[in-house]
Every structure is written in C-alpha cells, then in structure tokens.
Amino acid sequence: MTVLQIDQLSKKIGRKTIVDGLTLTLNKGEILGLLGPNGAGKTTTIRMIVGLMSRTAGRIIINGVDTKTDHAKAMNSIGVIVENPDLYKYLSGYDNLVHFARMSQGVTKQRIKEIIALVGLEHSIHDKVGTYSLGMRQRLGLGIALIHKPSLLLLDEPTNGLDPAGIRELRAHLIHLARQEEVGIMISSHLMSEMEMMCDRVAVLQQGKLIGIRDLSAMAQTDELQVRFEVDRPEAAVQLLQTLTAGLEILRDNDHIVLRIAKTKIPELTQKLMAAGIQIYGVHTLKPSLEDTFLEMTEGDKAR
C-alpha cells in the first residue's frame, strides 16, 4: 500500500529551479532514502511535502488524501523531524509532548506515557528541555513526531550532530517502526553509510532531478561482489579458482586473492578450496558501497 505519492513535484524560486518534476512513491513499512549533494533539493522536497514550503507545481498524496484539498487530514497522518530537534527549551519535556499532543486529535495521557517509555526519557521528562543533551532532544523530537501514531514519517538530516551511539539508537527506532508498525519512512541524509544501513531504497537527486532509484536489498543479494580470500598458499588457490570460475579475472596481492562473483557462489568456492587442502584465514565481501553507486550515478549524469 502506498503511503506517499509524489507526482511531478516542482519548485521554482525566481528563475532557479530547486526541484524539477519529481515523481516518487513510498510504501507502507518501507524506508526510502533521499540522497544527493548539497543543493540537490532534498530538504526542499521534504518541506514541500510537510507544507512548510509552497510548491510551484505537482501533486502530493498522503494515504490517498491530496495535501492541497484536505491539508488537515493529510497532515494528521504524518510525523516530521526537520533537521535539529528545535523544541521549547523553557518548557519541560512533558510540556513539549503535551503541546503537540493537543494539536492532534485523540492523543490520550496513556499514549503520552507510552511515548515517554518508547524513547526512554522516563527519568528526565519533567526537566526543562534546555538542560537536555542533543541525543535526548533528538529522542524527544522523535517522540513528538510519533505521538499521534503517524503512518508516514519524514526526517530531514536527522543524524546531523548526533554521536555514533545516538545515530545507532535512532536507526534502531526507525527500523523497528518500519518493520513492526509498518510506518513508511522517508529520510534525507548526506551520510551514505547510514543510508546504506537502514534504507530499503535510495532515491538519488541531483540539481532537483531524480536521477535514479536504487534497491539496496537487491544490490546486496544479486549483484556480483568483490570477494577477498585470505589463504596460506595463494598460487595453488589461484590455479584452482581459475579452473572453477573459468577465466574470471583474479587479482592477487601477497596472501590475498580478489575476484568478482555473486554472493551465492561464496560457500561453494570455499568448500572446494578447503577440499584441496588450502587453509582459509578469512573471506571478506567488498560490496560496492552506496558511495560508489552514488558517484557512478552522479558522474554518469555529468558525462551525458
């Protein structure tokens, strides 16, 4: 089921085109990453979806509701984290939650309690937000975004300024939400390794245009990968592998042998090597990182 449908979305400011005819869909329970260099239009796209910015053209449909015709209903099913978690610093965490709970229908006291437990702020919820660390504010921000049980979550650069532990925690929350609660999540970030770890699909933007969508799960399973074997007798191993893979390019570097094969072939090859009496110290897959894919896509675009 589609939770978000963007159709020919454009934004022009003066003569400059910030977003150019963007068409995208996001499904229930899916995590979609928006990737692109600075100025590619990621933030503008998210801000147009949530109504912070006006659009020049295009349609945005959230759970079957056009945001133009019924803004209130469309917005009721989305949760937003835009950049830094800017909250009311002079209010307590609890008052911040109450503030936003009041802005949605049907948020009970019980729900507020649930949210506090979910983001793990039981001990500091009555302290002023001004005293919170960035990680705590990020958690409270997530709580505020989730308090009305949205079916679509939009995050703009949510990992900015977070430490590794904070990033990891946020990632765990997001994956849980997508898998268990079937929330559709759209996230923009410039941290490609992050995107790689949690996104199902990544949409690459450049100069306001969508230049490609990559299915990351597919990339990890069906594509050929660089595999590196670490063995005790490299010459013998190379010979054996050459016969097994029939003329595939094999690189050798001291005790390391690198070749390009599908992931599914790894068990077979290791078994054969071991059967031939070759000691294997390690097998590493060097998967093409999202960074490579990204550069490939954006460079390719420039060459055209």
Place this chain on the structure above:
Amino acid sequence: MINLIRNENMKIYKRKRNWILIGIVVLFTLIQFVNLRSTGSVPAQEDWRSQLEQEIAFLKLEMNEPDALPVELKQAQKSILLNQYHLDTDLPPSTNTWSFAVDQAGNLMVAVSFISVIIAGEIVAAEFIGGTIKLLLTRSASRTKIYISKYMACLLFGLALLSIGAVISVVLGGVVLGFQGLGSSYLYVQNGVVEQTTIIQALFEAYLLQIPFLLLTVTLAFMISAAFKSSTFSIVISLLVAVAGFVIATAMNGWGWTKYFVFSHTNLTQYVLGDPSVTGMSFGFSAVFILLHLLIMHLVSYPAFVKRDVV
C-alpha cells in the same frame, strides 16, 4: 482552536521571564499608591474652601499666559469648573478607593500595553528564531488557526494583566483609603457643565473604553512579529510608536489634525466622561477609525505569515 490558545498560554505563563514582566505591572500599580500617599491629595481639612479658591485663581492666571497649549486651557477650565462645583455645593472634594481606581485606568492601560507589546512582539518571531515554527506548522492545524490563536493569546494576556492591575488598585486602595464610597458619584465635565455618574459605571467605562490603546499597540507589535520575524525590531518599534503616540495625543489634544491621528481616538472615555479631543469627532468615527487601523495591520501580517516559505 481552544487547544491552540491553551498551548500559547502555556508558552507564555510557563516562562519565568514573563512573570517578571507581570511583576513589573504589579510594581507599577504599587508605585501609584506611594504617589497617592506622599502627595496626600485628600484636602478634607477645615480650609478646603480657601484652598480651592486659591487654585482657581492660580489656574485663571495660567490660562492668561500667551503660550498656553490648548490642552492646558482645557485642563485648567475643567479643574476650575470642578472646583467651583465643590464650592457651590459645599461638598469638600475627596478621593476614595473607587475614584482613585477610575483615575488610575489611563496610566495602567499604558503600563499594561508596554508589557503586552513585549509578549506580542515575541509570540510569532520567537518560533522562527527558536526553530520551533517547523514543528508548529507541520501539524494538522492550519496556519490561519495558528495565527488567530497567537493573536488571541496576546490579547488575553493584555486583558489579564489589566484585570490584575485593576484588582490590585481596588484592593490596595481599600487597604489604604478604606472601601467606603462605592455609592458615591463620579464628577466630570462635559460641554462646560459638571455632570455626575455612579462610581461603578465610571469604573467600568474607564477600564473598558481605554482598551483600544492596548489593542492598537499589541496589534502593531504582533504585525511586525508575524510579518518580519524579528522580535527586537517588533518590540522596539512598537514601544517607540506607543510612547510617541501617547505623548503626541496628550500634548496635541485639541489640535484639528489629530482628528486623523489614531492615538487621539484610543481613549473612548472622551465621549462619556468628558469632551472629544477635537470637536466634531464622534464615538462611531473613532471606533471605525481604530478598526480600520487594526484591519490594515492584519492585512500586512496575515498574508505574510500564511504564505511564507519556512526555510
């Protein structure tokens, strides 16, 4: 809508700094009492007749000075008439709690407006400065509703502050001067004749009919806050305009052109407890003139707030 106004109220009253502002108004009211006690404007002594006669003679002298302003002439004339009235009816002039509270209304309104301007100047701009506007506008409430709720919260704050000041004036006045005199009448000069009304009516008129001053200054601060996102700019400009407006309207009272000066209209008591500052002005004209100003200010800030791209 009610929830949105509750939110705005929470953001105003849960902030310690704003209680200092409220404290300033309380302090201001207290200072008025120190004033009252030290000047001791209760000449209920034996020789009150000769005192009033002296005052009349002095005022007449002042009126003959060639450089007297129209407002000075008006005030002097008014005082002479009131003093003469006391002499004629053989009733010594006296200040009681209630008449003191009536006379306080104007001062209090200015103090309350200055403080409310600070709240109104921040109420929209602070959301932009703090970045919270992004959270506020990505909920199901429309921008129009947010705008209205914030404006309402400012006005409610001003009215609450006014009520606090009025209650303190009456309660403290009661402690200092006693609560008697509620049945007495309030004297004022209209059309060159001394008139009187019940003190209760005068009290309500004094507090309600001066609210346009508060309305105008708060709306100005709110307009700048919502349209230009700057609280400093908003507060400074609004305070300057409020001070200048108040001073000009007071000093230039009686000059013909002030008929088209909005601050000459904001004190509507001039139609019930006195004479209009420029002859020919009417209550209806003043009301329309004020509403027109409010409307124009909202026509500047509302579209700016509703259409703005939040970056």
